[in-house]
Amino acid sequence: MTNCPICNGNIEYTTKPIVYNYRNHNLTINQSGHYCSQCNESFLSPKDIKATKKEIIDLQRSIDHLLTTNELKKIRKKINLTQEDAATLFGGGIRAFHKYETAEATQSKPLDILLRLIDSNKISLDDVRRVAV
Ligand SMILES: [Zn+2]
Structure with missing residues (x-):
């Protein structure tokens, strides 16, 4: 052009x-x-x-008071989960966290709140695992 x-x-x-x-x-x-x-x-x-x-x-x-792509990735790494592990635990499909971290999709508000609670040590990943099974 x-x-x-x-x-x-x-x-x-x-x-x-x-x-x-x-x-x-x-x-x-x-x-x-x-x-x-x-x-x-x-x-x-x-x-x-x-x-x-x-x-x-x-x-x-x-x-919208939602975690940015980097904030979300930082929390996932802090709690030692791969994108696949996180998707298995929190749902949303196998590529869910890849999508949240590349802005292909945006996480839901409940998931966002849950990740913030885990990040601030209000609840542990073990707490989540106990109720998720
Ligand atoms: Zn012109």
Whole structure:
């Protein structure tokens, strides 16, 4: 793509701050993509969109008071569970934790609360295992 299909202006690959509105919060992310230097239209490839997906989901989770991808991963590692172990114990399908940690899916509120309780030592993993069987 060399010229803008809308105004025939010059197109260049660059990174721009983009503001998203989510539940009355403005989220600013740096979005790479092709932009028209005249009309400012953006042309984002699936790769460009994928590159910022995790960042956007994490910002949304922060607003929703849910663990971010890294926070969730940190807790899982702290309690010494593989993604598969965690999915077996907490449910959601074998790839559930992989999805939560790559922003492919977002964990449910009850699971989020449970993980926070385990993380703050309010309940132990053994407590969970005893009632999960
Ligand atoms: Zn244009």
